[in-house]
Amino acid sequence: MxxxxxxxxxxxxxxxxxxxxxxxxxxxxxxxxxxxxxxxxxxxxxxxxxxxxxxxxxxxxxxxxxxxxxxxxxxxxxxxxxxxxxxxxxxxxxxxxxxxxxxxxxxxxxxxxxxxxxxxxxxRPLKLEEFGVTISDADNVCYLRNLADAQRLVNVMESSTGGNAIVIGGGYIGMECAASLVINKVNVTMVFPEAHCMGRLFTPKIASYYEEFYKSKGVKFVKGTVLTSFDSNSEGKVTAVNLRDGTKLPADMVVVGIGIxxxxxxxxxxxxxxxxxxxxxxxxxxxxxxxxxxxxxxxxxxxxxxxxxxxxxxxxxxxxxxxxxxxxxxxxxSIDFDYLPFFYSRVFTLSWQFYGDNIGEAIHFGDYSGTTFGAYWISKGRIVGSFLEGGTKDEYEALSKMTRLKPEVDDLAELERQGLDFATTVSVKLMPSSPPTEAGSSDVVVEKPLYAWHATAGVIFAASIAAFAYWYGRRRRRL
Missing domain, CATH: 3.50.50.60 (FAD/NAD(P)-binding domain)
Structure with a gap:
């Protein structure tokens, strides 16, 4: 058949x-x-x-x-x-x-x-058994990958209102599930081995902002250790988690997000x-x-x-x-796929986007005590990655365009001072005559230092606007 x-x-x-x-x-x-x-x-x-x-x-x-x-x-x-x-x-x-x-x-x-x-x-989600932890199939231990997982998590969460949830993992799933648990009036403790949340992407400074925000919502963090075993009752439900550092945490439910x-x-x-x-x-x-x-x-x-x-x-x-x-x-x-790595998340009232790669030196900008801030990553004298929290649609678009261009940077202090304005200026000033598509042919390489334009800013700015208007007009005619 x-x-x-x-x-x-x-x-x-x-x-x-x-x-x-x-x-x-x-x-x-x-x-x-x-x-x-x-x-x-x-x-x-x-x-x-x-x-x-x-x-x-x-x-x-x-x-x-x-x-x-x-x-x-x-x-x-x-x-x-x-x-x-x-x-x-x-x-x-x-x-x-x-x-x-x-x-x-x-x-x-x-x-x-x-x-x-x-x-x-x-x-598929990595299971705790792969790390030597048993009974992770208990009724109140949840993973999240598909629709059935989500419905099961909702059912457990609804029966745990006012109780304690232990979230194992500080990445995407851990952070997003922790936020949802708090909104559902469940007490949350996050446990992960790294020094800070989102360890694969965030710098310590960026992570600190989100951890402090989560703490203001009641979330507790236990970092630098891992789960080793569970305590369970006669019904097979987990009642506590035991950590390598000797900590025992009472648990009405456990959410596991340790990778895929x-x-x-x-x-x-x-x-x-x-x-x-x-x-x-x-x-x-x-x-x-x-x-x-x-x-x-x-x-x-x-x-x-x-x-x-x-x-x-x-x-x-x-x-x-x-x-x-x-x-x-x-x-x-057909031509080769030309993709700029992009990641985003939305939790509570927060929303961030990241473009490119997080290698090299990170230059932070903006108000880390406020609602809008970000960072650039510099490798071999060029911006290779960018991050922004609390941006507008136009600002995120500018960040994406700028990162794809991989502009050369000579003065890191000036870059920090300009912050988001740098991306906005570069995305307009240095865009090619035709907008790049996700399957475009090649990157634009900027060979001249970016700060040489200060002395003639007015002339170049006017030329930039004219070039942008010309490009936009051509684009509108093509659409």
Whole structure:
């Protein structure tokens, strides 16, 4: 028993939804595309799980956050897939793949064949058992990766109002879940081994701001240690967590967010792997020409930095999925993916965005006692990364454009003094005549020092505005 399709998307997360949307925009014929997912629902915007789904008032629920509402496009409900002739094979797990024969075998014994496969299998959360901690399957120990996890977390959270939640991990999931728990009137203690929260991205100064904000909301932090064991009652529920430093914390519930691992097992020994994921080229094509990979599972070339990276963020998943479909459907017109790494988060009343890379020396700017502040990262004399909390849409756009340009900086003190104004000025002054796209060709290299313009600021500023107006006018005519 089996079915055959021209295109198969394996995985039903964010990347699958955006890939399907792009296929439809490219006029894929009815009956040629299918999505195989082990989840029982059509692809949805995963960030909604740690943000809107956990809120006590007007919580996000399907169908409100099906793809592709996260990028302000149409919502792809099950009806949408049916209307466009796309087969949704839901609640189905694939147990093996044969890339030479171009077949997938499900646990139900069905063989599904394809001509082109897009692997969008995402990642799974790391479990405490992998670190030697048992009974993490207790009813009040929660993870958060899919819709079922989110619903379970809500149920446990609602039964723990006024009680104690221990959040294990200080990254994205830990920070966002901690905020939601507080809003749901649960007492929160965060535990993580790093010296500060968001250790992979934040500087100590940036992290300090968020930790102090969280403390003002009642969150407690236990840093520099890890969970070693649980205490439980006769019902098997966790009642306390024991830490390596000897601390015992009472617990009515535990939320674990200690990282993820890409789902590559189906393709190990068949495709080239790198950085923990499936290695792809600039077209998102793997070592097998008929297989593409996108999302958390893909390790792709980041042109702006000249290396291979695997990025665990929804923005990369959305854009890589669309790029892969373009490469598949229009191979003669396809160019390499040119993506600027981008991360963001929203917690409480806070909202930040990060672009580029956080290597080199960090230069902080703005009012760290207020609501708007940021940082630049300087490596080899150029800005390679930028961060901003509390910015406007235009300010974030300027930050993105400036970071892609990787401008040269000679005077770090002047950069700190100018702060956000630097990005705003550079993004207008040094943009090329055509705006870069996410699949643009090359970076703009600024060879001259940026501070030489002070003496003739008026002339250059006028020229800048004229150039921008000319570019914007051309852009408007093209739209």
């Amino acid at each position: 089996g079915r055959a399709f021209v295109y198969v998307i394996l995985g039903g997360g964010v990347a699958a939804g955006y890939a399907a949307h792009e296929f439809v925009k490219k006029d894929v014929p009815h009956g040629e595309l299918c999505i195989i997912s082990d989840e029982p629902v059509a692809p949805y915007e995963r960030p909604a799980l740690s943000k809107g789904f956990l809120l006590p008032e007007a919580p996000a629920r399907l169908p409100s956050f099906h793809c592709c509402v996260g990028s302000n496009e149409e919502r792809l409900t099950p009806k949408w897939y049916k209307e466009h002739g796309i087969e949704l094979i839901l609640g189905t797990r694939v147990k093996s793949a044969d890339v030479k024969r171009k077949t997938l075998l499900t646990t139900a014994g069905e063989t599904i064949s394809y001509k082109t496969l897009i692997v969008a299998t995402g990642a 691992r890409p789902n590559t097992s189906l393709f190990e020994g068949q495709l080239t792997l790198e950085k923990g994921g499936i290695k792809v080229n600039g077209l998102m094509q793997s070592s097998n020409a008929s297989v593409y990979a996108v999302g958390d599972v893909a390790a792709f070339p980041v042109k702006v930095f000249g290396d291979i990276r695997r990025l665990e963020h929804v923005d990369a998943a959305r854009k890589a999925a669309s790029h892969a479909v373009t490469a598949i459907m229009n191979p003669d017109k």
